[in-house]
Amino acid sequence: MSVLAIAEQRDGTFRKVTYEVVSEARRVADSLGTDLAAVVLGSGVEAIAGELGKYGADKVLVADHPALAEQITEPYTNVIADIAGKQSAEVLVIGASSQGKDLAARLAARLNAGLAMDCVAVTVEGGNVAATRPMYGGKVLAEVALNGSPKIVAVRPNAMSITENPKDGSVEKLDVDPGEGRLRFVEKKLETEKVELTEADVIVSGGRGMGGSDYTLVEGLAEVLGAAVGASRSAVDEGWRPHSDQVGQTGKTVSPNLYVACGISGAIQHLAGMSSSKVIVAINKDPEAPIFSKADYGIVGDLFEIVPLVTEEIKKRKG
Amino acid sequence: MDIVVLLKQVPATESIIAVGGDGKSIKTDDLKWVISPYDEFAVEEALRIREGQGGKVTILTVGPDKATEAVRTALAMGADEGVLINDPAALACDGLGVARILAAALKQMPFDLVIAGQRAVDDDNYLVGTAVAEYMGIPNISMVNREEIADGKIKCRQTIEGGTVTLEADLPVLFTTQRGLNEPRYASLPGIMKAKKKPLETKSLADLGIDAATLQPVTAIAALQPPPERKGGRIIEGETAAEKAAELVKLLSEEAKVL
Ligand SMILES: Cc1cc2nc3c(=O)[nH]c(=O)nc-3n(C[C@H](O)[C@H](O)[C@H](O)COP(=O)(O)OP(=O)(O)OC[C@H]3O[C@@H](n4cnc5c(N)ncnc54)[C@H](O)[C@@H]3O)c2cc1C
Ligand SMILES: Nc1ncnc2c1ncn2[C@@H]1O[C@H](COP(=O)(O)O)[C@@H](O)[C@H]1O
Numbered sequence: 001m002s003v004l005a006i007a008e009q010r011d012g013t014f015r016k017v018t019y020e021v022v023s024e025a026r027r028v029a030d031s032l033g034t035d036l037a038a039v040v041l042g043s044g045v046e047a048i049a050g051e052l053g054k055y056g057a058d059k060v061l062v063a064d065h066p067a068l069a070e071q072i073t074e075p076y077t078n079v080i081a082d083i084a085g086k087q088s089a090e091v092l093v094i095g096a097s098s099q100g101k102d103l104a105a106r107l108a109a110r111l112n113a114g115l116a117m118d119c120v121a122v123t124v125e126g127g128n129v130a131a132t133r134p135m136y137g138g139k140v141l142a143e144v145a146l147n148g149s150p151k152i153v154a155v156r157p158n159a160m161s162i163t164e165n166p167k168d169g170s171v172e173k174l175d176v177d178p179g180e181g182r183l184r185f186v187e188k189k190l191e192t193e194k195v196e197l198t199e200a201d202v203i204v205s206g207g208r209g210m211g212g213s214d215y216t217l218v219e220g221l222a223e224v225l226g227a228a229v230g231a232s233r234s235a236v237d238e239g240w241r242p243h244s245d246q247v248g249q250t251g252k253t254v255s256p257n258l259y260v261a262c263g264i265s266g267a268i269q270h271l272a273g274m275s276s277s278k279v280i281v282a283i284n285k286d287p288e289a290p291i292f293s294k295a296d297y298g299i300v301g302d303l304f305e306i307v308p309l310v311t312e313e314i315k316k317r318k319g
Numbered sequence: 320m321d322i323v324v325l326l327k328q329v330p331a332t333e334s335i336i337a338v339g340g341d342g343k344s345i346k347t348d349d350l351k352w353v354i355s356p357y358d359e360f361a362v363e364e365a366l367r368i369r370e371g372q373g374g375k376v377t378i379l380t381v382g383p384d385k386a387t388e389a390v391r392t393a394l395a396m397g398a399d400e401g402v403l404i405n406d407p408a409a410l411a412c413d414g415l416g417v418a419r420i421l422a423a424a425l426k427q428m429p430f431d432l433v434i435a436g437q438r439a440v441d442d443d444n445y446l447v448g449t450a451v452a453e454y455m456g457i458p459n460i461s462m463v464n465r466e467e468i469a470d471g472k473i474k475c476r477q478t479i480e481g482g483t484v485t486l487e488a489d490l491p492v493l494f495t496t497q498r499g500l501n502e503p504r505y506a507s508l509p510g511i512m513k514a515k516k517k518p519l520e521t522k523s524l525a526d527l528g529i530d531a532a533t534l535q536p537v538t539a540i541a542a543l544q545p546p547p548e549r550k551g552g553r554i555i556e557g558e559t560a561a562e563k564a565a566e567l568v569k570l571l572s573e574e575a576k577v578l
Contacts, residue, residue, distance in 0.1 A: 015480075072486065073449070074458055096445075098479045102461035105449035109415060114537035117445050130541060135442055139336040140345065141544045148537035182458045183486045186474060190482035199480065202577075225578075236498075243464065243499035244478060249332045249440055250356045250498065258577040269332045275549060279575045281567065287554070294551045297570055299563050309564035314578065317568055 002087045003029040005038045006080060006094045006103070007052060008071070009045055016199055017095030019055055020160040024122060025093035026056030026167075028153075031124035032090065036167070037061050039083055041076055043069035046173060053169015055162065060171045061087075067178040070185045071099045075178035077106045083174065084111060089150045091129060093122075096154035097198075104154040114146035120159040120255075120276075129153070137249030137272035157198050158255060197247065200228035202258045203277075205247055206240075207232035207270075209263015209284065209303055213240035217307045218262055224314045230254065230274075232264045248273035262303045266291025283307060320374030320468070322365040323428065324398065325421055325435040325448060326358040328382055328389035332440060338543045345543065354389045357436030360496035363503040365434055366397045368468060374431075375399045379424055381409050381417050387519065394514035395506030401519040402428075408524055408531035414442070416534040418450035423527040425455060432473065433493040437462050452493040460486050464499040 005025035007018045022038050029036040038057035040049045042064065049060040063079045080103070084092060094104045096118040108115035116122075116131035120141075123130050129146045131153050146153070197203060202225045206218040215229065222229050231241035233248055247254055249272040259277035264270060266282070266289055274280070275294055282295035283303050292298040299306050330336065331351040339346045354362070365376040376398040378390050383405060390401035402424060409420055425433065433455075435448030445461075452459030464483070465476040474487045478497050506514070524531055555570070557563035572578040 070484065073461070077453075098462055098477070101445040102449055102459070105446045106453050106459070108446065109418060109450035109453035112415065112537060115414075115446060116538070118443065133443075134546070135543070136330070136334075136336045136345075137332070137440060137443065138546060140338060141546055142540050143542040143544070145539045145541045146537070147539065151537075183460065183488045186485035186487050188479075188482065188484045192481070194481050196480040243497070246498065253443075258571070258575075267333075268335070272332075276546060279571070279577050280549070280551070281571070292552060292554065294549050296549075296551060296553060296575065297567055298552070298554045299567060300554060301560055301563065305560045306564055309561050310567060313564050313568035317572060317578065 001032070001034045001090045003032065003034055003036045004084060004087060004089045004092045005036060005057065006092060007038055007040045008095050008097060008100055009040065009042050009048065012045060012048060014048065014051070015095065015097065017097055017100070017157040019162040020157065021093050021095045021155060022052050022055040022057055023163040024155055024160040026165055028091055028093060028122055028124055032127065034090065037087055039063065039080065041068045041079060046171065049171045050169055054164055054166050056165040056167050057169050058167050060169055062171055062173045063176040064173060065176050065178055067181055070188065072183050072185065073099070073102045073106050074183055075181060076103050077110055078179040079176045080107060081110045082177070084150055092150055092152045094152060094154045096156050101154060104152050108152050111150055112148055113150050113152045114148045115152040115154065116144045116146060117154045118156045119153055120156050122153050134253065134276070137269070138253055138276055139272050195228035197228045197230055197245065197252050197254055200256050202227035203230045203254055203256045204260040204262065205230035205232065205264060206235060206262045207264030208234040208238070210235060210240065215241070217304065221260065221307055221311045224311055224318065232270050261291055262307055264291055265289045266294060320368060320372050320431050321429045322368060322374060322432045322434065323377045323379050323425060323430045324358065324361045324365050324393065325433065325451065326362065326378050326380050326389060326393055327355045327439045328352050328380065328386040329355045329439055329441040332356065338545060342542050343540050352385060352388065354392055355436050355439045357438060357440070357496045359503040360500045361434040361436055362393045362396055362398060363501045364466070364496065367501065372468065377402060377428065379421060380404065381420050383410060390519055391514050392506055394517045394519065395510040396504055397510060400517060403519065403521045404527070405521050406524045408534065412534050413536035413538045414444045414446040415450055416536055418447045418454060419534060420524065420527065420529060421447065421451045422454035423529050424522065425451070427527065431490045433491070435493060435495045437495040437497060448493060448495040457491050457493055458488045459493040461495045462497040463494045464497040466494065
């Protein structure tokens with residue numbers, strides 16, 4: 001029996017969720033009293049693999065193959081399913097990133113594994129594995145019991161703590177067979193300077209109250225906070241912001257340490273996506289706006305006046 | 320081009336969701352039911368592909384009697400046929416079970432393309448579409464916000480953190496939808512009238528040749544809980560906007576300790 005932590009790397013750099021996955025997988029392995037193997041897939045990734053020992057991997061299995069250079073669900077599934085069998089994996093921990101979710105789903109079907117998608121907590125009791133995950137866009141929390149073997153937990157980015165827990169982490173290179181490449185990679189386009197909403201510690205969002213596509217104020221505040229910029233669906237529907245910025249039940253579910261909502265009324269679909277944020281700040285000129293009932297701190301006022309002042313204050317405080 | 324859309328009926332997103340007496344399910348008494356928004360994108364995209372290339376759009380749903388409404392709505396949007404798999408054993412399944420049923424149904428129909436939602440906005444599982452592709456032995460591409468079909472091939476642009484990846488494959492393929500793919504049309508009045516006469520077939524698991532014993536769930540909801548209550552509601556007072564801003568930043572730094 002073993003626990004596998006599936007690492008996610010992009011162009012030779014581990015995604016933050018990888019450290020969360022390995023840390024959480026270490027806790028699961030300890031509860032089950034088994035070893036933890038981290039699995040790194042990619043092309044030319046052997047050099048980075050050893051780092052995962054620091055977060056508790058007893059060993060790091062490297063699947064290095066040109067066909068694995070880009071994360072594509074099918075070849076990744078083929079390779080991981082094979083490793084899971086050979087390692088007698090009892091639990092696989094995967095990061096529930098966009099591609100990680102798809103990988104977890106296809107693996108669950110391949111292995112007939114109980115899967116908890118996008119979970120925010122994992123518990124192991126007497127050998128039983130259960131996970132807590134939001135449903136209905138965060139309007140309820142479900143406790144899901146996982147049966148069958150193996151089981152898969154796909155952990156929500158930003159939800160699990162990263163813990164250093166150095167173990168051997170010896171690197172072992174595997175012979176792998178990614179299978180026939182039915183999906184052909186055409187291209188990848190990245191906006192490198194952008195902080196990803198689902199991974200951000202701080203988010204500043206603007207809604208219809210922004211009154212137009214000029215988000216300079218929100219971006220200015222985001223910059224001093226090192227924050228990602230989000231939006232309500234109205235702002236997206238107006239064409240002011242890209243779809244990828246939408247927070248809410250039909251957009252992204254986020255749980256940063258700090259969420260600042262500017263000119264957002266707090267419709268139930270928006271609240272569903274952000275109400276698990278640690279601290280919520282609302283800036284809205286309507287004292288009756290529902291967002292205030294969820295906000296830890298609210299300022300009633302014109303965002304065009306308040307936001308620059310807040311930005312200045314933070315600059316002052318940060319020196 | 321034969322296109323099948325996997326569609327689920329879910330509570331409308333404006334619904335307040337309350338936990339039922341058993342602590343494991345939600346109260347359904349006062350809910351309004353709709354097509355899951357990501358499945359609406361799937362219907363719309365299927366219609367656009369048919370409008371461009373000809374063919375047929377079939378809606379495939381596993382659900383109770385009530386789910387007929389969702390299938391009819393998709394037919395009113397313009398889909399050609401509907402298949403509802405309605406069986407008590409199907410309603411007791413988990414996501415992989417539903418995917419097995421959908422795959423069994425697909426095996427009885429011709430298709431070149433299957434479109435599903437990235438997730439159903441009730442269970443938010445992100446599972447069923449991808450699992451169906453695995454059971455059918457076809458490639459899948461998730462979270463697609465643009466697709467292009469030509470010469471028996473499909474090219475899909477999928478969203479990933481901070482960007483996009485474009486992949487190409489020979490049909491048949493299953494892809495799942497992402498916001499930005501399209502703006503779904505509304506069902507028109509003539510569309511609604513026509514939909515009443517369109518074929519909508521109801522099937523049981525026996526019709527699909529599925530033995531319910533093979534649908535043994537591997538996940539079980541042990542409990543549902545409302546998320547932790549937020550206290551909220553603290554409004555920052557001050558004579559001027561500048562005072563309010565200063566007070567907010569002080570509280571964020573010294574009380575909430577998030578700066
Ligand atoms: C199927 C479906 C799915 C949906 N999914 C989502 C989703 O995922 N995410 C989402 O966000 N919404 C979603 N919605 C939409 C949701 O119902 C609301 O319409 C939307 O969230 C409202 O956006 P808003 O708060 O920006 O706009 P509004 O509700 O119009 O609020 C604007 C606010 O700005 C304030 N304001 C205006 N000017 C100023 C100013 N100068 N200074 C300060 N405040 C100002 C106003 O007082 C008001 O409270 C969905 C709806 C449906 C039907
Ligand atoms: N009962 C169902 N009937 C038909 N399609 C479904 C059903 N459940 C899920 N799907 C499809 O699978 C997608 C993902 O659902 P889920 O895995 O439940 O989040 C949905 O958007 C639908 O396209």
